[in-house]
Amino acid sequence: MLGDISHVDHIYIRTGYTDMRKQLSGLLDIIQYxxxxxxxxxxxxxxxxxxxxxxxxxxxxxxxF
Structure with a gap:
């Protein structure tokens, strides 16, 4: 569950379908690459x-994270 995110600079939303079986390392790869x-x-x-x-x-x- 997310806590207070009022201090963040940006919120990015990936459009389309993401395989929700991905764990943190897979999501970090998407963010980086x-x-x-x-x-x-x-x-x-x-x-x-x-x-x-x-x-x-x-x-x-x-x-x-």
């Missing part, structure tokens, strides 16, 4: 599955 962005920056990355009934969020908080 598809978005060409730093996953350790002050941003939140949102991923949606095929049904669009749930999302996964990736946010680095300084001591972990």
């Amino acid at each position: 598809n978005f060409k962005l730093d996953p350790y920056g002050n941003a939140v990355f949102l991923f949606c599955g095929r049904k669009a009934d749930r999302i996964k969020a990736v946010h680095y908080e300084g001591d972990g």
